Every structure is written in structure tokens, then in C-alpha cells.
Amino acid sequence: xxxxxxxxxxPLIWALLIGTAIVLYVLLDGxxxxxxxxxxxxxxxxxxxxxxxxxxxxxxxxxxxxxxxxGGLWVAFPKAYxxxxxxxxxxxxxxxxxxxxxxxxxxxxxxxKPDHRKWDVAFAAGSTLAAFFQGVVLGAVVYQLPVExxxxxxxxxxxxxxxxxxxxxxxxxxxxxxxCGWLMMRTEGPLARKAQGWALPLLGVLLAFIAAVSIxxxxxxxxxxxxxxxxxxxxxxxxxxxxTALVAFSAYRGIRANRxxxxxxxxxxxxxxxxxxxxxxxxxxxxxxxVTIWEAAAAPESQLFVLLGTIPLLPIILIxxxxxxxxxxxxxxxxxxxx
Amino acid sequence: xxxxPILLSRLQFAFTVSFHIIFPSFTIGLAAWITTLExxxxxxxxxxxxxxxxxxTKVFAVSFAMGVVSGIVMSYEFGxxxxxxxxVVGNVVAPLIGYEVLTAFFLEATFxxxxxxxxxxxxxxxxxxxCLAVAVxxxxxxxxxxxANSWMQMPAGHEVRNGIAFPVDWLKIIFNPTFPTRLGxxxxxxxxxxxxxxxxxxxxxxxxxxxxEEARIMIRMGLGLLIVxxxxxxFLGDASGLNTLEHQPVKVAAMEAHWGGxxxxxxxxxxxxFAWPNEAQERNxxxxxxxxxxxxxxxxxxxxxxxxxxxxxxxxxPPVAIPFFTFRIMIAxxxxxxxxxxxxxxxxxxxxxxxxxLFLRIASYLWPLGFIAVLAGWxxxxxxxxxxxxxxxxxxxxxxxxxxxxxxxxxxLLFILVYGIVFTAGGYYISRLLKIGPVPEGDGSDDATALxxxxxxxxxxxxxxxxxx
Numbered sequence: 001x002x003x004x005x006x007x008x009x010x011p012l013i014w015a016l017l018i019g020t021a022i023v024l025y026v027l028l029d030g031x032x033x034x035x036x037x038x039x040x041x042x043x044x045x046x047x048x049x050x051x052x053x054x055x056x057x058x059x060x061x062x063x064x065x066x067x068x069x070x071g072g073l074w075v076a077f078p079k080a081y082x083x084x085x086x087x088x089x090x091x092x093x094x095x096x097x098x099x100x101x102x103x104x105x106x107x108x109x110x111x112x113k114p115d116h117r118k119w120d121v122a123f124a125a126g127s128t129l130a131a132f133f134q135g136v137v138l139g140a141v142v143y144q145l146p147v148e149x150x151x152x153x154x155x156x157x158x159x160x161x162x163x164x165x166x167x168x169x170x171x172x173x174x175x176x177x178x179x180c181g182w183l184m185m186r187t188e189g190p191l192a193r194k195a196q197g198w199a200l201p202l203l204g205v206l207l208a209f210i211a212a213v214s215i216x217x218x219x220x221x222x223x224x225x226x227x228x229x230x231x232x233x234x235x236x237x238x239x240x241x242x243x244t245a246l247v248a249f250s251a252y253r254g255i256r257a258n259r260x261x262x263x264x265x266x267x268x269x270x271x272x273x274x275x276x277x278x279x280x281x282x283x284x285x286x287x288x289x290x291v292t293i294w295e296a297a298a299a300p301e302s303q304l305f306v307l308l309g310t311i312p313l314l315p316i317i318l319i320x321x322x323x324x325x326x327x328x329x330x331x332x333x334x335x336x337x338x339x
Numbered sequence: 340x341x342x343x344p345i346l347l348s349r350l351q352f353a354f355t356v357s358f359h360i361i362f363p364s365f366t367i368g369l370a371a372w373i374t375t376l377e378x379x380x381x382x383x384x385x386x387x388x389x390x391x392x393x394x395x396t397k398v399f400a401v402s403f404a405m406g407v408v409s410g411i412v413m414s415y416e417f418g419x420x421x422x423x424x425x426x427v428v429g430n431v432v433a434p435l436i437g438y439e440v441l442t443a444f445f446l447e448a449t450f451x452x453x454x455x456x457x458x459x460x461x462x463x464x465x466x467x468x469x470c471l472a473v474a475v476x477x478x479x480x481x482x483x484x485x486x487a488n489s490w491m492q493m494p495a496g497h498e499v500r501n502g503i504a505f506p507v508d509w510l511k512i513i514f515n516p517t518f519p520t521r522l523g524x525x526x527x528x529x530x531x532x533x534x535x536x537x538x539x540x541x542x543x544x545x546x547x548x549x550x551x552e553e554a555r556i557m558i559r560m561g562l563g564l565l566i567v568x569x570x571x572x573x574f575l576g577d578a579s580g581l582n583t584l585e586h587q588p589v590k591v592a593a594m595e596a597h598w599g600g601x602x603x604x605x606x607x608x609x610x611x612x613f614a615w616p617n618e619a620q621e622r623n624x625x626x627x628x629x630x631x632x633x634x635x636x637x638x639x640x641x642x643x644x645x646x647x648x649x650x651x652x653x654x655x656x657p658p659v660a661i662p663f664f665t666f667r668i669m670i671a672x673x674x675x676x677x678x679x680x681x682x683x684x685x686x687x688x689x690x691x692x693x694x695x696x697l698f699l700r701i702a703s704y705l706w707p708l709g710f711i712a713v714l715a716g717w718x719x720x721x722x723x724x725x726x727x728x729x730x731x732x733x734x735x736x737x738x739x740x741x742x743x744x745x746x747x748x749x750x751x752l753l754f755i756l757v758y759g760i761v762f763t764a765g766g767y768y769i770s771r772l773l774k775i776g777p778v779p780e781g782d783g784s785d786d787a788t789a790l791x792x793x794x795x796x797x798x799x800x801x802x803x804x805x806x807x808x
Contacts, residue, residue: 089750
């Protein structure tokens, strides 16, 4: 177990896998959290039902990617898991409690009709806060947590700073935009038109956020400035902002032309490019500036044991997930459900 | 004031895991029961089974949602509150959790969508397969989490280097010494829990003259399963106890409040029915005990003995009172269950099972038995594992994250508040569903709103309101 393969490439493969799980989580749960964020913007009962019905068969499976992201981090990089989780203790707890509220709201809202106002609030607030605190956690980790001797060494509020708050807001805007793309793509009637109207300002907020992060992080963190602006990699990495601009334009066109799929998948592209940019900025660290992918890695035999199961299981999961999406395909008309 | 983050984290973990285990205990059996009902419906074409299956799917949806949201919390708490634990045993325990996610969580969560919303979207055989996938998922989940928990009870198949556990033999890790009996004990406990709910609800509907034929099916199926499983659980529990005696003797000493000591190393030992364990003076106050029965239960002989608490250094002993009392509560629940099934079996043989008498009236209140027994059993085994989080490897006090008492107090209070609201509401909605019962198809209400799992409860709620409740 001492060969280069086990000590060098295996952790890299796992970093890629966890990156994939987190990206899949954001894309899949992103739009259904987006549903909750957009929820307060329509007062129409039928439209709210339509929003919820459009994601009801999927949300539980979507949220499982969050467990895979967190669980996978523990499996493959226990040291990173052990530093990050205490470091972002409160925002993680807030996120989990928000997910509790919005998760049960799917079921409770319909039971309590016509007296369901409180579960409307729980769904909207829970979804919005869960998205916000996911952004905060990401921001706090990127901005660097205080670490000494391989353990988190900060206070309970070490995660709280303008950068993490900004990331929280960016995440809310991004998920809401994904939600708009979903509604434009998967629903019919006035709701789809409304979603188109919400999308444009959200795209503006998201792009402003991406620009702010791109300027802020290299200014504050010299390591990130070096990574992006030193030659010759500057030329290769230039592709990331150029592609981002192109995809942003595609999202803009999608919204203006009311093309739901184009809007949705362009937003997905924006998220992917953000993650790519993030990976470029923090590589090779999992806990930026303190714990690298290789330092955090679990025993090679542990990584290998789960990898051998993941290779057949992950495609199977993707296939049956695809099957469920295919079964519940098509646009949802007002007042219609999967029946 | 100095807040102790370890005590608070322990309280928080106990609180969140206690709430969580309630739901899997119920949904493992419920998924299997719904699959069985649908299988019978497909095989016989008897629509009553379809009606019962659809009704319980709605109860399942609410319970499962609460299980999911409280379960996600668990998967992050290992890191937020127990980061040293995550690091020290991560190489060994985390892969088991990883396989739980990959083989179980995705399966159940994904096919849940089809189970709840696919009734009219896919052919019945495919819907049956979706239910089966969910049932298999819940059981696989029990397999992996019990494996991980059992490994913490009695680690095996690993070696320790620089204070960190490394895997040596995965088969020995997964099938660690206490795992098979504990898995059997828990899965049967889950089936018993569900069967008692089904049985009690059936009794209630029968007494209320509501969907009488369906109620009879539920009573027959519930009680029939219980007549097999409750005695079986006696054997499995006994095997689990003997297994614990072999691998964690100090836990059994605490469960039995058996102090022993240098002057008390010979059998026979009595079985303590009641006592107030006095840890300071290492003895029991107010003890009521039956001679010989302790030996009989623990060694299956009349004069055998076990190691007493005094034979272990005080720093290696668990707290005594909690495992002692919770173990007795669990045994008491089993006693009530045995009494119930014996009475039920006699009445059934005499053809008087469905008489609206005292038996069904009492039975209709017995739904919590399984839940109480499961919780009591888990308290026994988890508190009995103390002071270790992984026996012999890592003490609970050394497993803690570097977080402050104030942060943990904040989260604990929030958990109490949120769980208090959410699970009270969920319990209320489930009880409302059960109160109304299944609505036969064709009266329109089910079809109009069957999109949502709780739509029946919604209708039920409306009707209840209209009925002037």
C-alpha cells in the first residue's frame, strides 16, 4: 500500500469523487431548494402547489447527495472532516435545522390545509436559510479557518465574516436561479412566465457575486493571487473567466427567449465553472492553507475498500435516479400532479 | 459559568439519536409490510389489500420524512461534535457509513418518489418493485449502521498505529463479534414495533366499526406475526445478552446492578427486580431480588456467576442506574407483549379474536410498546458501553470536537425547540390519519388529492372539522 498509486492518485480520485458528489448535490437539490426560495414571491395557492408538486418526487433522493458529500468527506478525508465540521459548527447546525423544517414541510403543508400558513413559512424560510448557510460554510472554508496542530483552533464565530455572508447570499441567488430554470422548463401556465421574470434580476445578483469573489479572494489571499496571475498558467486559467462570460450570456439569452432548458443548464454551467474556479484556487488543500488532499487522506486500504464499491454502485444510482426523473417527465400544468 | 461541552454534546447526541431511532424502528417494518400487502394484492386481486397498502403508504411518507431529516443531522454530528472520534476511528467506521449511503440511502430515498407518487404512473408490478426497493433499502441501512455501532461496542479486524485505527480485515470489521445477534435483535424489534402499531390500529378500527374487513386483516396479520416474533425476540435477546456478557462483561454487570467483589465471587446470583444502585458506596439500596434467577438468566445454570462491577476499575465502569432501569423497562415491555400474544392466540383458537371486548380495547392502546422497548434497549446498550465510545480504543471524553460549551448549548436548545415543534406536529398528523382511516376509492376524495402522500390526512382533517370535532 505504499506505492505511488495508493498514496498519490487514490486521494486525488477521491477528491474528484467528492467534488462530483457536491456538484451533483448542488445541481439536484439546488433547484428544489430554489423552489422554497421563490415560494414567497407568488401568493397564488395553485402556483405554490404547482411549485411543490414539480419537485415532490425528487427532493428526498436529491438530498441524499448531501449525505454522500458529508459522509464521503469522512470516508476519504477524515482529517479534513474533523477540522472543517467543528470549524463551521454553528452554520452546519443551522443548515441542518433549516433542512428539517423544509423537508417535513413537503408533507405537513398539505395535511394542515386549509390551515397551512405556518408550513408555507417553514418551507420558504427553511429552504432559504439552508441555501444561505451552505454558502456561508463554503465561504468560511475558502476564506481559511484557523487551524493549529491539525485541529480547528478558532472560536464559535470564526466562520462569521463579510465574505462568508456574501457567499451565503450568492448561494441563495444561484439556487433561486436554478429554480427559475426548472420552473420555466417543467411547468406550464402563468407560473413559468413569472419564473422568467424572476430569473433576470437573479442572474444579475449571481454574476455580481461571481465577480466579487473573483476580485476579493486574490486581493485578500496572496496564495490565490499567485495561482491565478502568475505566468504561464495565467493564460490557461484565462479560459475560466472567458467561459463563465460565455455561459452567463447563454443564460441571459435563455431567459430572454424563455427557453427553460437553456436557462437551467446554463446556470448549471455557471455553478460548474464556479466550482472549477474554486478548485483552482484551493488546490491542493482541502482545508485551505492547512490540510492538503494527501495529508487529510484516510488509510489507502479504507479509500480503496469504498472505491471498489463506488465504481459499480454510483452508475447504478445514477441510472435509477435517471429512471425516476424519466418517469415523472413532462411539464406540469396548473392544478395537475403526478397521478 | 463554565459549560461542559462534553456533557452537552452527549446530551445533544442522545437527544437527536433518540428522536431519530423512533422513525427507522417503525419504517423498516412498515416498508416490508406495505410491500407484502401489495404482493398479496397482485397475487390475489383482493382490493382490500390495495386499500390497506395505500393507506399505510401515507403514514409511511410522514414517518419516513421525519426519519430522513433527523438522520441527515446524525451524519454531520459525528464531525461537528465528535471530530476526534471521526479521526481516530474514521478509517474503519466511516467506510461502513459510506456503504450505507451508497447501498441503502439512495435506494430508499430515490424509489420513495415512485412509491408515493407512482401509483397511477407505472404498472402495479413496477410499483411493487419500488416498494420492495424501499424495503430493501431500509433493511440494508439497518445492516450497515448496526455493523458500525457493533464495531464500536467491540472493535475487531483493526490495528492501532499512532493512536489511529487502521483496517486489517474488512470481513472481521463488518461481521464483528457482537454484530450478528444485535442485527437480528434490532430488525426483529423493528418488525415487532410495526406489527404492534398495525395490530393496535386494527383493533381500534374494529371497535369503531370502521373498515371492519380491513381491520380484521390487520389484526390477523399483526397478531400472527407477533405470535412468531415476540417469542423469537426472547431467544435473540438472550443470545444478545450472552454475547454482551462474553465481550462486554462490565455492561452486563451494570445492567444487572451486580457489584460482586472479592468476598462475593461465587454463584448463585439473584436477579435484582428493583434496587437503587448506589455508585458511591458500590452497593444497591432498597434491593428486591429473586434468588438463583440471575444465574439462570445469565449463565443458564442455577449456580453460575458473572463478574461484578467491583472487579472493574471505577474509571472503566459505565453509569449503573440507567442501564439497570432501562434494561428492566425493556424486559417489562416484552412481558406485556408475551401476555398480549398469549391471550390473543387463545382467543384466536377459540374463534373469539374479533369479539369487541376487553382484549381489543386494551390492544388498541398497545401501539407504543415496541417504541418504548427499542428506546430502552438502545439506552441500555449505549449507556452500558460508557465510558468508551469505541470499547477499549477511545473514551467518550477524548472523542470531543474543539468546540465551546456555549456553541453546543446553543445548538442543543435549538434542537430541542425545532424537534419539539416538528415531531409534535408530525405525531399529530399521523394520529389524525389513523383516526380517519382509509377512504375507499371511488368516493372521489382520494383521487382528487392523491398527488400528495398526506392528501388523505388533509381530507381527513377537513372531514373531521366538518364533523364538528
